[in-house]
Amino acid sequence: MADTYGYTGKIARVDLSSGSVSTLKPPEEVYRKYLGGWALGMYYLLREGLADPDADPMGPENMLQLLVGPVTGISPNARTAIVTKSPYGFNCTTLCGGQGGSNLKFAGWDGIQIVGKADKPVYLAIVDQDIEIRDAGDYWGMGAEEAEMALRKQVLAPLEQSGSKLSPEDMTEKWADLRPPGEKGIGAKRLASAWVIGPAGENRVWFANMVTEGARAHGRYGSGAIAGSKHLKGIVVRGTKGQKFADKKKFLRISRGIREREGKSHFWRSYGTAGISAKESNVLGGYPIRNWQWESWADPKTVKTLSGPFMDRLSFVRKQSCPGCALHCLYPTEVTSKKSFLDGTITDMPDWEAMGMVGGNIGYLETGDMDPGDPYSGTTEDMVQNAAKSQYTTRLFDNQGMDFIEGGALLGLLMELRQRDLISPADLDDIDIRWGDVESVRALMVRVVHRRGVGEVLARGTYETARHFSRKKGDEGIMYYSITGKRYAQPAHGTRSNHDRNALEYVTVVRPCEHTGGGSGAFMKEPIDYEGAVQGQNTTAAINSMVYCLFAGGFWGDEGNVELVRAVTGWSDFSKQEFLRVGERAYALSRLFNLHALNVKNPRQEWDSPSMFPRRWFEEPLPTGPYKGKAAFGGDSAKLFDQALPQYWKQRGWSADKGIPTRDKLAELGLTDIAEDIASRLRG
Amino acid sequence: MDASTREQALELASQFEKGWISRRAFIRMLTALGLSVSAAGLFADTALAAERSEESKAATNHTLVIDPAKCTGCLSCAMACADKFMQEIAPEAAQDTINLEFSRIRPMRFQFVDFVDVCQHCELIEWAEGSRKHPCETVCPTGALHTVPEGEGKPGYTGGGYMSVDRKKCLGIDMCGRCLEVCEQQFGSGIFFDPLEGKAQVCTRCGGDPACVRACPEEGALRFIPVLVNGRYYANTPDEAAEMLYRKMFNQGRDL
Numbered sequence: 001m002a003d004t005y006g007y008t009g010k011i012a013r014v015d016l017s018s019g020s021v022s023t024l025k026p027p028e029e030v031y032r033k034y035l036g037g038w039a040l041g042m043y044y045l046l047r048e049g050l051a052d053p054d055a056d057p058m059g060p061e062n063m064l065q066l067l068v069g070p071v072t073g074i075s076p077n078a079r080t081a082i083v084t085k086s087p088y089g090f091n092c093t094t095l096c097g098g099q100g101g102s103n104l105k106f107a108g109w110d111g112i113q114i115v116g117k118a119d120k121p122v123y124l125a126i127v128d129q130d131i132e133i134r135d136a137g138d139y140w141g142m143g144a145e146e147a148e149m150a151l152r153k154q155v156l157a158p159l160e161q162s163g164s165k166l167s168p169e170d171m172t173e174k175w176a177d178l179r180p181p182g183e184k185g186i187g188a189k190r191l192a193s194a195w196v197i198g199p200a201g202e203n204r205v206w207f208a209n210m211v212t213e214g215a216r217a218h219g220r221y222g223s224g225a226i227a228g229s230k231h232l233k234g235i236v237v238r239g240t241k242g243q244k245f246a247d248k249k250k251f252l253r254i255s256r257g258i259r260e261r262e263g264k265s266h267f268w269r270s271y272g273t274a275g276i277s278a279k280e281s282n283v284l285g286g287y288p289i290r291n292w293q294w295e296s297w298a299d300p301k302t303v304k305t306l307s308g309p310f311m312d313r314l315s316f317v318r319k320q321s322c323p324g325c326a327l328h329c330l331y332p333t334e335v336t337s338k339k340s341f342l343d344g345t346i347t348d349m350p351d352w353e354a355m356g357m358v359g360g361n362i363g364y365l366e367t368g369d370m371d372p373g374d375p376y377s378g379t380t381e382d383m384v385q386n387a388a389k390s391q392y393t394t395r396l397f398d399n400q401g402m403d404f405i406e407g408g409a410l411l412g413l414l415m416e417l418r419q420r421d422l423i424s425p426a427d428l429d430d431i432d433i434r435w436g437d438v439e440s441v442r443a444l445m446v447r448v449v450h451r452r453g454v455g456e457v458l459a460r461g462t463y464e465t466a467r468h469f470s471r472k473k474g475d476e477g478i479m480y481y482s483i484t485g486k487r488y489a490q491p492a493h494g495t496r497s498n499h500d501r502n503a504l505e506y507v508t509v510v511r512p513c514e515h516t517g518g519g520s521g522a523f524m525k526e527p528i529d530y531e532g533a534v535q536g537q538n539t540t541a542a543i544n545s546m547v548y549c550l551f552a553g554g555f556w557g558d559e560g561n562v563e564l565v566r567a568v569t570g571w572s573d574f575s576k577q578e579f580l581r582v583g584e585r586a587y588a589l590s591r592l593f594n595l596h597a598l599n600v601k602n603p604r605q606e607w608d609s610p611s612m613f614p615r616r617w618f619e620e621p622l623p624t625g626p627y628k629g630k631a632a633f634g635g636d637s638a639k640l641f642d643q644a645l646p647q648y649w650k651q652r653g654w655s656a657d658k659g660i661p662t663r664d665k666l667a668e669l670g671l672t673d674i675a676e677d678i679a680s681r682l683r684g
Numbered sequence: 685m686d687a688s689t690r691e692q693a694l695e696l697a698s699q700f701e702k703g704w705i706s707r708r709a710f711i712r713m714l715t716a717l718g719l720s721v722s723a724a725g726l727f728a729d730t731a732l733a734a735e736r737s738e739e740s741k742a743a744t745n746h747t748l749v750i751d752p753a754k755c756t757g758c759l760s761c762a763m764a765c766a767d768k769f770m771q772e773i774a775p776e777a778a779q780d781t782i783n784l785e786f787s788r789i790r791p792m793r794f795q796f797v798d799f800v801d802v803c804q805h806c807e808l809i810e811w812a813e814g815s816r817k818h819p820c821e822t823v824c825p826t827g828a829l830h831t832v833p834e835g836e837g838k839p840g841y842t843g844g845g846y847m848s849v850d851r852k853k854c855l856g857i858d859m860c861g862r863c864l865e866v867c868e869q870q871f872g873s874g875i876f877f878d879p880l881e882g883k884a885q886v887c888t889r890c891g892g893d894p895a896c897v898r899a900c901p902e903e904g905a906l907r908f909i910p911v912l913v914n915g916r917y918y919a920n921t922p923d924e925a926a927e928m929l930y931r932k933m934f935n936q937g938r939d940l
Binding site: 074 | 756757763766782784794798801861865879901926933934935940
């Protein structure tokens with residue numbers, strides 16, 4: 001790129017096997033076509049040949065990409081995207097907030113691509129153009145929080161570490177008076193950002209993730225396992241160069257407007273996503289309760305335990321923002337509990353997904369013998385203790401570096417199998433895991449993190465664990481309790497009421513079973529609004545390629561998605577159409593990647609099939625709540641898979657029989673060169 | 685524009701500034717007051733800023749006070765400060781760039797704690813230390829770091845006893861760095877160095893109307909108020925300050 005605005009025009013490529021660092025300079029048309037983040041990451045994954053079923057996700061050939069987008073830097077709501085091949089075999093596209101994305105841009109990089117495998121633990125220290133691969137032996141084994149704090153101290157810009165310039169001759173009497181003896185120097189500023197893995201990533205637990213700022217995670221699909229497989233403990237970056245804009249005035253005006261609109265959002269500014277729980281999930285039918293046996297508590301009092309206002313009064317200490325954001329959705333909390341190992345836990349709230357998955361889903365909210373269909377039997381003090389369990393478990397997952405959605409589903413599976421006597425404590429190294437039992441959760445997760453005993457099996461996630469027990473017990477019925485979509489956990493949004501998330505949304509998203517796909521509202525309509533759903537999904541995918549926060553999408557609108565990009569990059573004719581196209585490309589590439597990498601010959605049987613999704617959605621009507629008796633698609637999975645899905649594919653310009661982007665569609669998207677070969681093979 | 689129209693226009697401008705009305709609505713309402721569309725647009729862009737700087741009085745004897753429970757660490761203050769001072773120091777580059785290194789106020793993120801690093805305005809104590817100057821000012825060998833007496837300084841920048849750096853005199857971090865050294869040894873870490881020449885930058889309180897305070901989106905997090913506090917009693921290096929905040933907020937000591 002001749003003159004780079006917004007972007008820096010450079011992506012660093014680090015080969016941990018050889019220890020070499022080089023610079024990639026993507027041409028401007030590549031940036032414009034893919035923007036960054038998700039779409040750009042998929043483009044490089046395909047170019048690298050990682051869609052090949054033989055490319056081992058945990059092998060040195062896999063590429064871990066940390067990417068930002070055109071506006072990341074000074075603009076509001078900056079994030080980062082990690083795009084790599086997941087330990088589960090499909091694409092791992094996972095986003096995260098924090099200051100790191102801005103720091104990376106200020107250092108002069110639009111991304112980092114890491115290939116190879118170091119022979120001993122290392123971390124990357126990036127100060128502007130200088131990228132060093134440093135020994136991380138001292139940090140290996142540390143929890144994510146501790147490692148992050150330690151690593152950030154090690155990376156200072158030259159301005160911060162120049163040391164004292166005073167020689168003994170400079171020491172006049174007066175100066176010596178003022179200055180006490182002892183170690184002199186300069187270096188108290190702390191401005192680097194770090195992404196690290198915890199012990200779970202080091203041990204390549206499939207659903208391990210990369211964590212930044214203690215509680216922000218590139219949460220899903222196992223980015224931490226990939227880093228661990230490369231012996232990469234962390235990435236630390238300190239940038240000092242700032243960001244260039246084609247039209248700075250316009251940029252400032254638009255970004256100020258975004259921030260002001262955000263400043264008036266009392267939903268986010270009151271409780272963040274914790275505001276979802278009581279108000280939406282329990283009422284709309286979508287709170288994961290005991291491995292999704294329920295989605296609303298019969299007694300609304302029960303949900304109070306994990307709701308924004310209650311937890312705020314109980315434990316929120318302050319609020320934390322990503323750069324330039326006035327939504328501040330992260331609320332650091334301090335836990336008080338009678339149980340000594342819970343007491344003093346410091347974590348973030350938990351946010352909604354954790355409230356659902358390591359809260360309701362594992363039976364933390366009920367007391368005594370009550371089940372979720374009973375009236376609440378506890379006291380406020382019980383609620384306090386139960387909230388503490390959820391907060392503790394959130395912290396456990398964050399600090400060990402694991403996805404609590406997948407982990408919560410795994411625990412829910414095991415607890416339900418135990419409830420139904422389908423497994424016994426002997427199957428879990430004598431841990432008797434019961435609903436709401438935080439001690440057992442701790443004991444079991446420690447085994448998972450270190451892959452000890454049964455942890456070796458569990459470390460492969462919910463679906464593989466269900467398969468293990470179904471083989472071990474010779475009971476195919478066990479698979480019923482694996483609440484996963486395409487082998488990855490269903491997040492804390494239910495499908496059966498059709499008022500929270502739509503089942504077709506979980507089937508069609510190309511980051512398997514993601515809850516932030518953006519098409520659900522249109523899918524819920526009667527008749528289904530396919531066009532709206534596709535546009536919603538494309539918008540979300542484009543936002544994830546621009547790499548700013550989905551929560552802020554409504555405050556950006558077209559002004560942000562189009563005008564802000566124009567102001568930053570100088571692409572004066574950048575259009576909304578073009579923005580949506582980026583999302584469409586991300587969808588097409590990810591779809592092809594997943595099918596090819598997993599060697600799916602017949603998607604309708606092996607991948608987009610009822611067998612890949614919870615039968616509970618269709619076969620078990622909701623037992624409680626305002627949508628009691630409802631099941632997904634009226635209980636008829638054929639309606640979804642045989643009627644709706646092919647129509648959706650058609651709407652996308654994908655073949656109705658297999659959901660493969662047609663030759664014309666790929667040509668229209670300009671993807672022929674990188675994707676047509678794979679697509680034609682998949683078309684058969 | 686007559687006086688009452690002007691008053692109404694300014695009221696609208698303040699509503700616009702606060703975000704209660706859109707730019708489009710603002711211009712429409714201005715035209716309802718009799719302004720032409722182009723004049724209204726111009727007013728939206730320029731008159732607002734001019735009015736504000738004309739009206740805002742440089743406040744004296746004020747201190748920057750940060751409420752760490754309200755601050756979210758969003759960096760808005762640093763962005764505003766960086767933009768302002770980059771325009772002074774590197775006007776050409778500042779036309780298309782914002783670089784936080786030009787900021788004299790830097791929120792620093794520690795685990796679950798944000799500490800806002802900025803000059804805390806320390807003073808030496810005359811009877812004990814023989815001077816009432818700022819420690820950094822005392823050790824500056826060239827007199828580059830100096831206090832702008834009240835009422836002096838550039839227009840719109842009239843000081844109030846705040847510090848400024850004469851960039852012509854400053855030797856820079858590669859030659860000297862005594863100001864930051866004494867600051868970090870005994871006080872805080874309030875001096876920054878620009879990334880171009882490595883010369884010292886210190887918070888001037890914008891001469892009494894700080895840009896950072898105006899940019900802060902969190903009410904009460906960053907205030908400029910008449911509290912007379914000698915910074916030497918509460919300035920700490922960022923890590924020490926963060927550890928103290930951690931104790932206060934989370935009731936635990938921790939090596940940050």
